[in-house]
Amino acid sequence: MPEKIIILDFGSQYTQLIARRVRELNVYCEIHPFHHLPEFDSSVKGVILSGSPYSVRQEDAPQVDFVVLQERYPILGVCYGAQYIAQKLGGEVKASSTREYGRANLSFVEEQNPLFKGISSNSQVWMSHADTIAEVPDNFEIISSTDSVKVAAYHIKNTNTFGIQFHPEVTHSTDGKQLLENFLVDICNCSQDWTPDAFIETTINSLVAQLGDDKVVLGLSGGVDSSVAAVLLHQAIGKNLHCIFVDNGLLRKGEYEQVLDSYKHMGLNVRGVNASDRFLSQLAGIKDPELKRKAIGRVFIEIFDDAAHEVKDVKWLGQGTIYPDVIESVSVNGPSATIKSHHNVGGLPDFMKLEVVEPLNTLFKDEVRRVGKALGIDPAILGRHPFPGPGLAIRILDDITPEKVAILQEADAIYIDNLKSSGWYDKVWQAGAIFLPVQSVGVMGDERTYEHVICLRAVGSVDGMTADWSHLPYDLLAKISNEIINNVKGINRVVYDISSKPPATIEWE
Ligand code: XMP
Numbered sequence: 001m002p003e004k005i006i007i008l009d010f011g012s013q014y015t016q017l018i019a020r021r022v023r024e025l026n027v028y029c030e031i032h033p034f035h036h037l038p039e040f041d042s043s044v045k046g047v048i049l050s051g052s053p054y055s056v057r058q059e060d061a062p063q064v065d066f067v068v069l070q071e072r073y074p075i076l077g078v079c080y081g082a083q084y085i086a087q088k089l090g091g092e093v094k095a096s097s098t099r100e101y102g103r104a105n106l107s108f109v110e111e112q113n114p115l116f117k118g119i120s121s122n123s124q125v126w127m128s129h130a131d132t133i134a135e136v137p138d139n140f141e142i143i144s145s146t147d148s149v150k151v152a153a154y155h156i157k158n159t160n161t162f163g164i165q166f167h168p169e170v171t172h173s174t175d176g177k178q179l180l181e182n183f184l185v186d187i188c189n190c191s192q193d194w195t196p197d198a199f200i201e202t203t204i205n206s207l208v209a210q211l212g213d214d215k216v217v218l219g220l221s222g223g224v225d226s227s228v229a230a231v232l233l234h235q236a237i238g239k240n241l242h243c244i245f246v247d248n249g250l251l252r253k254g255e256y257e258q259v260l261d262s263y264k265h266m267g268l269n270v271r272g273v274n275a276s277d278r279f280l281s282q283l284a285g286i287k288d289p290e291l292k293r294k295a296i297g298r299v300f301i302e303i304f305d306d307a308a309h310e311v312k313d314v315k316w317l318g319q320g321t322i323y324p325d326v327i328e329s330v331s332v333n334g335p336s337a338t339i340k341s342h343h344n345v346g347g348l349p350d351f352m353k354l355e356v357v358e359p360l361n362t363l364f365k366d367e368v369r370r371v372g373k374a375l376g377i378d379p380a381i382l383g384r385h386p387f388p389g390p391g392l393a394i395r396i397l398d399d400i401t402p403e404k405v406a407i408l409q410e411a412d413a414i415y416i417d418n419l420k421s422s423g424w425y426d427k428v429w430q431a432g433a434i435f436l437p438v439q440s441v442g443v444m445g446d447e448r449t450y451e452h453v454i455c456l457r458a459v460g461s462v463d464g465m466t467a468d469w470s471h472l473p474y475d476l477l478a479k480i481s482n483e484i485i486n487n488v489k490g491i492n493r494v495v496y497d498i499s500s501k502p503p504a505t506i507e508w509e
Contacts, residue, residue: 001043005029010062012051016168026192034064046074046188049081074160082163096132098148109113115187119175124174127168131343207236217308218318220245222259225320228372242311243401249276252390253409283400289509296390317354322451387428394509408435410488411454428470431458442492451492
């Protein structure tokens with residue numbers, strides 16, 4: 001059983017970041033909500049208690065029986081986690097009277113303590129808390145301070161329990177990674193052997209054991225996750241994996257052929273289903289974005305179900321679900337409001353009567369890319385921008401017609417080709433053209449024109465949750481605008497979107 005670290009989540013915005021840092025140190029970890037403890041078996045090497053938007057002084061503050069854990073495992077409390085341990089064991093936590101947000105420097109470090117090995121005083125750390133530990137119990141040793149925070153870090157003497165009031169997981173804490181490594185390696189004795197190759201080997205072995213001679217169907221989207229999931233499954237069960245790639249008529253120009261071709265080159269057993277007409281006829285006349293998404297989701301399920309049933313005796317449905325979709329992150333403020341319903345291939349209904357196999361459901365996006373690279377998948381597939389499931393339907397802010405799709409495909413292809421040839425494609429997180437439902441006056445030659453507007457969107461982001469517009473060079477924008485207006489009939493104006501998310505979103509619909 002591979003060794004792991006358990007992160008108990010009290011709802012901090014940084015919990016996922018802690019997990020990513022731990023994994024960057026080649027140690028496997030899992031996030032579990034504080035009120036839903038996992039099984040603590042011999043594979044667990046240590047426990048991290050996360051931060052929280054709660055104050056330990058609140059009556060309804062999250063609780064966990066850490067004393068039981070403390071007897072068995074090394075523990076690192078971060079921020080709320082540290083304050084919680086200190087308070088429970090008889091220390092005092094109170095509202096902070098000084099500023100404990102943002103940048104600070106350690107003024108004292110107990111360099112002999114294993115947690116601070118290789119970290120000197122003056123190291124920059126990132127604070128983010130309203131409460132502070134005012135007093136620690138007698139058996140606590142203060143192992144680090146800043147000018148304004150006496151207990152920046154503590155160690156409970158003769159135990160492997162530590163607490164820190166700063167955030168080692170954010171990059172502003174310059175030695176944060178070192179501190180985490182000290183905890184993982186020197187204190188928890190983790191062997192740092194969780195690498196993409198190790199992941200591939202254990203995953204393939206467990207897929208072989210789980211699936212035996214069973215058949216699996218998997219819907220490919222052309223994106224990174226489904227492609228990596230398919231290659232892993234293919235390596236495990238070969239021809240028993242049946243992939244389906246549906247052309248919904250809303251893909252980018254030439255994408256169906258290119259993607260199908262590259263899948264075939266990868267040796268995948270893939271069937272292309274050209275269903276453009278079926279999607280476009282169901283979308284005719286629909287302007288409302290949510291209705292578009294629903295129609296596309298419905299038709300996709302029908303088509304996928306038909307294609308899956310053509311595979312005789314299929315038992316499993318393969319999916320490229322990744323870790324952020326499955327983490328039971330604690331919702332301290334209730335479920336977040338649905339801003340847009342995202343149709344993902346994942347949402348297939350129960351009536352298909354298939355069991356689900358999700359080989360990537362423990363990985364973050366960047367880890368999926370690393371695994372894909374180790375599997376030798378074409379960098380062009382791994383480096384692809386995210387593309388929404390409903391495709392160009394939600395980039396035409398109007399009802400969908402084959403003519404509008406063709407116009408948008410042409411304009412988008414010019415845009416993306418230019419991003420690639422100028423080297424900007426890999427610098428932006430996502431880009432695409434949008435067809436606006438307005439017409440404006442122009443003049444071409446001696447003729448007055450009255451045609452549509454294309455908006456260009458390019459954003460930088462880490463995970464799509466927040467994003468900023470990319471500062472593309474004016475010269476590049478000028479070239480793209482010229483090419484679109486001169487070559488795409490029906491467009492006489494090009495604009496660039498300079499909105500960030502929030503308050504805007506990446507897609508317009
Ligand atoms: P927003 O527009 O919400 O988009 O800022 C965030 C990310 O999600 C993608 N997106 C979708 N993906 N189905 C999908 O599979 C959808 O309906 C959908 N809507 C938005 C968007 O492209 C961006 O990457």
